[in-house]
Amino acid sequence: MDRIPILKLGGALIVTIQVDMHDRLALALEEDLTAMIARTGARGVLLEISALEIVDSFIGRMLVSIAAVSRVLDAETVVAGMRPAVAITLVELGLELTGIKTALNVERGMALIQARLAEEEDGRGGDRDRHEG
Amino acid sequence: MTIDGTEVLKRAVTEDEAAILGDWTGALRESGSLQSGRIREAELQTQAKAVLGQFRDALAAGGLDADSEGYASLRETLADISRSRAIQGFTPTDTANFVFSLKEPIFEALGRTSGADASALAAGVWAVGKVLDRLGLHTMEVFLASREEVIGRQGQEIAELSTPVVRLWDGILALPLIGTLDSARTGVVMENLLQAIVDEEAEIAIIDITGVPTVDTLVAQHLLKTVAAARLMGADCIVSGIRPQIAQTMVHLGVELNVVSKATLADAFAVALKRTGRKVVRQQTSTEELR
Known part of the structure; x- marks a missing residue:
């Protein structure tokens, strides 16, 4: 069974989804990612989904649950590069991914994660988060 | 003894x-459709001649039933005329009169051909009334359909024109x-906005609703959906231009725009x-330091 690779870059994990997600793949990803966060102590997760063309309610919920699990393990999830059609579908499904940060592309997503990492190195001062919807 | 009106x-x-x-052309000339200058006399005469010729043929082929096969070409001609008038x-009156004004000349012709035969005249008048009324209605139906088409197209154009996405700054x-x-x-608006966010790599989108006359729960929901979708793409939305009355109505309706x-x-x-x-x-214009 194929799996989605998870890359470690500094204090962040990068996941790029290049294939059509099916349910089992999504579940495997959630498992792998959780294990990886625990092992590496990563503080940020970047989910790059610009190649994802089709979403259903299950994949939407999986995004939410990945973010929730990561938060429990003190890593922040940023979803980057969502296509317009996917965004519309998720909103129509009522999945607004509240609590997950979003970014237009990988560059901005990494900037968000790096900002958080830098902040924490500054002695955990001043919670200057960008607002979350 | 019965007299066949169709024959008469x-x-x-x-x-x-x-x-x-x-x-007929005399009546049409007086009826005023020429005065408006929308159609030339020669064109009107050509149309009248074509219609009358086809009417004669149709009578021979299809009798009094204006919906029958024999009337197909006449109906087609009338539809074309009516469509171009729309x-x-x-x-609508002008258009309907084009057909109805044919009645009087035919009544007169019936009078001339029937002579003193009153029952033949009555049968003929009934026959022509029946056929021409049906044709007149057909003309009106086509006229209205063409109008609806024009209105529909305009509505579509307005919808397309009124959802531009403009770039204010980088x-x-x-x-x-x-x-x-x-x-x-809202579907069109959402798609346009999201595509523009991708194309322009925008961070912030301002949705200005100054031109939206009313905001009810449904509109608010549509707005929220657009904002949520833009957020999923990684762009923030700001809603602006809520007029005082609308703000009041929204609060009274219990609409929350988070x-x-x-x-x-x-x-x-x-x-x-x-x-x-x-x-x-502000560019410094005097010695006074501006913040």
Whole structure:
């Protein structure tokens, strides 16, 4: 069974989804990612989904649950590069991914994660988060 | 003894065609469709001649049943005329009169051909009334359908025109909404906005609803959906241009718009500039230091 690779870059994990997600793949990803966060102590997760063309309610919920699990393990999830059609579908499904940060592309997503990492190195001062919807 | 009105009518139209055509074009000329200048006399005469010729043929082929096969070409001609009138901007009366004004000349022709035979005249009048009324209605139906088509097309054009996405600054988009928001339009608006966010790599989108006349629960929901979708793409939305009355109505209706909102587009733009780390300063004009 194929799996989605998870890359470690500094204090962040990068996941790029290049294939059509099916349910089992999504579940495997959630498992792998959780294990990886625990092992590496990563503080940020970047989910790059610009190649994802089709979403259903299950994949939407999986995004939410990945973010929730990561938060429990003190890593922040940023979803980057969502296509317009996917965004519309998720909103129509009522999945607004509240609590997950979003970014237009990988560059901005990494900037968000790096900002958080830098902040924490500054002695955990001043919670200057960008607002979350 | 019964007299066949169709036969009487057929005879009158065939024998007296020239006179009928003359009277008819005369009536059309007086009726005022020419005065408006929308159609030339020669064109009107050509149309009248074609219609009368086909009417004669149709009578021979299809009798009095205006829906029958024999009338197909006449119906087609009338539909063309009616359609072009709808586009040229004729009134419904003008269009209907084109057919109805044929009655009088035919009545007169019937009078001439039947002579003193009152029952033949009555049968002929009944026959022509029946056929021409049906044809008149057909003309009106086509006229209205063409009008509807024109209106539909205009509506579509308005919908397309009124959802532009403009770039205010590097990474800042504005979406000035004009007109009522319904589901269909919100779909278009959402798609345009999201595509523009991708194309322009925008960070902030300002949705200006100064031109939206009413905001009810449905419109608010549509707005929220658009904002949520834009957020999923990684762009922030600011809603601006909520008029005082609308703000009051929204609060009274219990509509909650959980987004950043500003009174005017200018305020929203200022916020957007600030968030992207820019600010606008006045060029120094005097010794006085301006912040």
